[in-house]
Amino acid sequence: MSSHAISSPRTTGEPGERILRYTLGERVNHWFAALTYIYCLVTGLAFWSPYMFWLAVLVGGGPTARFWHPWFGLAFTVSVFLMYRMWRGDMLTTDADRRWNKAIKHYIENDDQDLPPEGRFNYGQKVFFWLMFYGIILLLISGLGLWFVEFIPWSLRWLRYLAVTVHVVAALATIGGFIIHVYMGTAMVRGGFTSIIRGEVSTAWARTHHRLWYEQVMKGTSPQK
Amino acid sequence: MSQATLSIRRISGHAGAAPGDNVERDYQVCKLIDTTTCIGCKACEVACVEWNGYTFTETVFDNSYQTMPSTAWNYWNLIKFNEHEREDGSITLLMRKDQCMHCADPGCLTACPADGAIVQYTNGIVDFQQQNCIGCGYCVSGCPFDIPKFNPTTKKMFKCTLCVDRVSEGLEPACIKSCPTGCLHFGSKDDMKDLAETRAKQLRENYGIEKAGVYDPAGVGGTGVIYVLHDATNPEAYGGLPKDPHVPWVVRFWKGPAKWIGNLAMLGGIIGVTLHYFRYGPKEVHPAKDGNGGQP
Numbered sequence: 001m002s003s004h005a006i007s008s009p010r011t012t013g014e015p016g017e018r019i020l021r022y023t024l025g026e027r028v029n030h031w032f033a034a035l036t037y038i039y040c041l042v043t044g045l046a047f048w049s050p051y052m053f054w055l056a057v058l059v060g061g062g063p064t065a066r067f068w069h070p071w072f073g074l075a076f077t078v079s080v081f082l083m084y085r086m087w088r089g090d091m092l093t094t095d096a097d098r099r100w101n102k103a104i105k106h107y108i109e110n111d112d113q114d115l116p117p118e119g120r121f122n123y124g125q126k127v128f129f130w131l132m133f134y135g136i137i138l139l140l141i142s143g144l145g146l147w148f149v150e151f152i153p154w155s156l157r158w159l160r161y162l163a164v165t166v167h168v169v170a171a172l173a174t175i176g177g178f179i180i181h182v183y184m185g186t187a188m189v190r191g192g193f194t195s196i197i198r199g200e201v202s203t204a205w206a207r208t209h210h211r212l213w214y215e216q217v218m219k220g221t222s223p224q225k
Numbered sequence: 226m227s228q229a230t231l232s233i234r235r236i237s238g239h240a241g242a243a244p245g246d247n248v249e250r251d252y253q254v255c256k257l258i259d260t261t262t263c264i265g266c267k268a269c270e271v272a273c274v275e276w277n278g279y280t281f282t283e284t285v286f287d288n289s290y291q292t293m294p295s296t297a298w299n300y301w302n303l304i305k306f307n308e309h310e311r312e313d314g315s316i317t318l319l320m321r322k323d324q325c326m327h328c329a330d331p332g333c334l335t336a337c338p339a340d341g342a343i344v345q346y347t348n349g350i351v352d353f354q355q356q357n358c359i360g361c362g363y364c365v366s367g368c369p370f371d372i373p374k375f376n377p378t379t380k381k382m383f384k385c386t387l388c389v390d391r392v393s394e395g396l397e398p399a400c401i402k403s404c405p406t407g408c409l410h411f412g413s414k415d416d417m418k419d420l421a422e423t424r425a426k427q428l429r430e431n432y433g434i435e436k437a438g439v440y441d442p443a444g445v446g447g448t449g450v451i452y453v454l455h456d457a458t459n460p461e462a463y464g465g466l467p468k469d470p471h472v473p474w475v476v477r478f479w480k481g482p483a484k485w486i487g488n489l490a491m492l493g494g495i496i497g498v499t500l501h502y503f504r505y506g507p508k509e510v511h512p513a514k515d516g517n518g519g520q521p
Contacts (some may be wrong), residue, residue: 027383046338047338047359047361047363048484048487049338049484049488050338052339053339053340056359061357061361062339062357063358063360063380065359066359066361066380067360067380093328108501108505110505110506110509111510112508112509112511113511122467125355139308146361146362146363146366147362149362149365149366150362150365150374150375154295154371154392154465157371160365160366161366161473161475161476162475163366164363164366164475164476164479165475165479168446168483168487170452172487172490172491175491175494176491176494178320178488179491179494179498180498183498183501183502187502188498188500188501188502188505188507188508189507189508190507190508190510191510201288204508204510204511206509207506208508208509208510208511209510210504
């Protein structure tokens with residue numbers, strides 16, 4: 001069992017040993033974000049195209065979907081801001097990221113042995129984090145404009161049109177990130193999906209995908225997460 | 226309406242032509258508002274509220290005769306008063322009955338995402354179907370006249386129906402019925418345009434009101450409510466009647482090309498990651514001990 005590895009600041013790096021990658025709080029918040037985002041995605045797509053309006057029927061019908069969409073959006077916003085508090089430091093771009101980004105071709109083509117080592121999060125994960133962070137800020141502001149559209153005076157009606165535009169563009173951008181995120185977290189990087197549920201990864205996994213972070217954990221210079 | 230769609234064109238086993246054959250009818254209905262003969266009595270406001278079964282709401286005083294600043298979800302018909310200064314410095318009170326314009330190209334309908342929440346009948350009436358409305362308010366962004374209003378209790382949108390319930394039974398709208406000066410007229414679009422042009426010509430030629438003209442804006446394909454104005458060059462003076470209304474280009478783009486661009490992008494993303502998996506598959510985890518510490 002891995003409880004020893006989790007409680008100890010040092011591990012030996014033995015095969016089969018597991019280390020903590022995500023704390024319980026990080027995991028719960030991630031899935032809260034996932035749930036609220038997917039609800040907004042499903043209902044938002046229903047409002048986006050008549051050919052996807054049936055999605056609103058799946059979640060209780062158009063009026064119900066319309067009622068909950070902004071509230072789930074607010075919940076997702078809270079979740080993203082909590083992520084920001086937890087991960088802000090880990091998400092800053094480093095020199096390792098710049099080197100890694102130059103060699104991203106090897107990452108895409110699964111030639112990971114040719115990649116420079118990365119920290120707790122690789123550059124792609126950081127881009128996704130900031131995409132969602134700035135995306136939700138835009139979605140929140142424009143969403144309030146759509147929610148309370150009648151409170152935007154007629155003389156400032158350009159704000160109504162701006163809100164529509166920004167909400168659509170920001171939503172599509174986050175959907176693009178979401179598709180890649182789900183694909184990589186489930187199909188492409190095996191072990192990622194279980195790590196965000198149970199929190200642990202194997203030492204081999206950590207060394208393969210996040211070697212700098214792995215070395216810090218081994219040296220005990222970084223908290224195990 | 227129901228009778229209109231049930232007009233018979235051909236009859237089986239029938240000797241001779243079908244009754245009504247060869248008859249051309251103008252099904253397009255239209256309301257004509259002659260602002261030059263409006264006295265601002267607000268009978269139309271009262272008739273509208275009464276016919277549609279709403280209780281009277283509190284008036285909002287704003288240093289004018291106007292009942293409230295703008296139409297409301299339960300107040301679809303509002304005379305807008307404007308103390309207008311003429312070029313010679315004299316003052317005139319411009320009064321315009323404001324309500325849904327029943328555009329031939331309705332921006333509300335273009336913007337609406339809910340199946341069947343807004344319909345346009347063949348007679349030109351644009352009508353909200355509250356049982357299908359989801360209360361999203363997109364129609365507010367789509368409308369070039371700022372007409373749709375949200376009922377916070379039922380969370381549905383409301384506006385003037387052009388008394389579709391009366392019109393479909395062969396009656397004129399309630400506001401028309403109540404007008405004491407005859408400044409409101411109702412009939413086919415062609416008849417109302419003729420009448421409006423005749424009146425505008427009369428104003429120009431007999432009364433010396435040189436800028437008199439008809440407001441039937443082409444930007445929204447013409448409207449089911451048209452005005453005779455003393456000064457057709459300045460409709461904004463009549464309580465903010467837009468000079469060249471059209472469905473906002475953002476709404477057009479959003480409901481047109483953006484839909485296809487966005488859908489193709491989303492589909493492209495899904496196909497892209499699927500193809501990536503077919504080509505490259507999942508990432509390998511290197512064994513923990515491979516002799517050189519995992520260095521390449």
